[in-house]
Amino acid sequence: MTLVVLTGKYPYQGEVFLNYELPVLCQYFEKIELIPITLRKREINMEPAYIKNLPQNVIYRKDLAKKVSYSAHLNCDLWKSTFKELPRSFSPKAFLKLFHRSFRAWSIYKILKEEYLKRSSEEKVIFYSYWLNYGAMALSLLRKDIKNSLMISRAHGTDIFHEASPGGYNPFIGFILNGIDFVFSVSEIGRKYLTERYGHADKIHVSRLGVPDPGVLNQPSNDGIFRIVSCSSLIPIKRVDLIIKALSFIDFPVEWIHFGGGPLEKKLKKLAHKLLDGKNNVKWEIKGFVPNEVIHEHYRTKPVDVFITTSKSEGIPVSIMEAMSYGIPVIATSVGAISEIVSNDVGILLSKDADIKEIIGSFRNIKANGKVRKKIKSFWLGKYYNERNFTKFAEVLLRSI
Known part of the structure; x- marks a missing residue:
């Protein structure tokens, strides 16, 4: 057939x-x-x-x-x-x-x-x-x-x-x-x-x-630095600028890496330089388009404390499934069908029109309380x-x- x-x-x-x-x-x-x-x-x-x-x-x-x-x-x-x-x-x-x-x-x-x-x-x-x-x-x-x-x-x-x-x-x-x-x-x-x-x-x-089972569980940071990953096309509907603006108000050590490029890449890099370069506690990198294997290698070998998406609209992003397959907690806006994959058991579900204050609060919450990574992986295994x-x-x- x-x-x-x-x-x-x-x-x-x-x-x-x-x-x-x-x-x-x-x-x-x-x-x-x-x-x-x-x-x-x-x-x-x-x-x-x-x-x-x-x-x-x-x-x-x-x-x-x-x-x-x-x-x-x-x-x-x-x-x-x-x-x-x-x-x-x-x-x-x-x-x-x-x-x-x-x-x-x-x-x-x-x-x-x-x-x-x-x-x-x-x-x-x-x-x-x-x-x-x-x-x-x-x-x-x-x-x-x-x-x-x-x-x-x-x-x-x-x-x-x-x-x-x-x-x-x-x-x-x-x-x-x-x-x-x-x-x-x-x-x-x-x-x-x-x-x-x-x-x-x-x-x-x-x-x-x-997504496939990677066979490993990502480990959180143990050096006091809060490490954030996001992954999406750099287009208006993804609202990556909200992440940059939220990071500009963070007062604890943070490293943020974004995987993905698009028409807004230059504009968002310019915004990040303007808002984040003067902050000694924030390191950032917008990597642009990379092979999917590069993202998986990062999850396998580098600590990630949270994955975040602030999109205005989604179905159920495969990028969230991939992060959860490694046991990584997820912060996501409650748009489209995201509420089917993100809850307080596996991360934090933001309001659909989340503002900078709400995003900052979610970072603080995950940093202070974390999530049980084996529980996140178990949820992923059962549904995705x-x-x-x-x-x-x-x-x-x-x-x-």
Whole structure:
């Protein structure tokens, strides 16, 4: 049986968490074909960052990725759905977003139909969109042509919650749910959000992500320095500036390391230089983009007292799962589905609009009281261990076709 996975940019970049999912799924399928659907032309000709991570029976379909374009015309169903969406949230930006998704979805649909219509009559194929976006839209269209296959999509955070999406809404979710077989939300909160707004409770289920067991427990600092790690893209929604501003008021020894880069990197480094360089008790480093293994090596070999995210919106971040797999306490804002993974048992759940004072208080709390690291790891093992979660996911797919 073949599993066709529509990704964003993986195996080029992003979606590093597929490195944790594919090794499990490949045990259940004869072949897995990867088709990234958001690559720019210049990116396609680059060497994929994760190509060496792929199991032997996972194939990157570069030929199909090249074919994905914006040149196709809309079909009647998408025209109707597009205009149904417009009155609810019309603006020039919203209008462009609607038609961008329509063109992209129709293009992907045509490519998939051409490649897999005949093949699906000769072998069983499961089509899996990693995001609830135009990949899932294309599968909803494909359902009319390919009857004997399974069409499914994951749903995370920005592709579920309207308030988390650029422009404040996610178009075509109703269209997707009408055509697709199943949607697997990574959180219960996401599942509830979708069913309350769109119905289809029989189609929407929870299937959590997960990360491997690193086999070690990170140890806290024992030299009086409070060591903080954060990990995210440096974009406005992540609100990393709040961490910098909070550190500027800290009066005890602190070391902060941020893993991740992005368009705000220069601006945030400038802010950190301005607010933190004059403080003798604060050391900081914004490392920019680094391979995921660098982060794991840090967790394996360096003391970390707390992991923090101050994001304005999230699904359930894999970065939190990774920190917790080492037993590291987590401070996080109560946005998206974060309350499903962060509580006072494993860290501190901040208010969704946490201010600097609240963040400082959370640092002091963790510094003074700490958390039982074996308890944190036990919680992670029970809910976010990749082997168990992705095995269950694969078994559900095979039972459903």
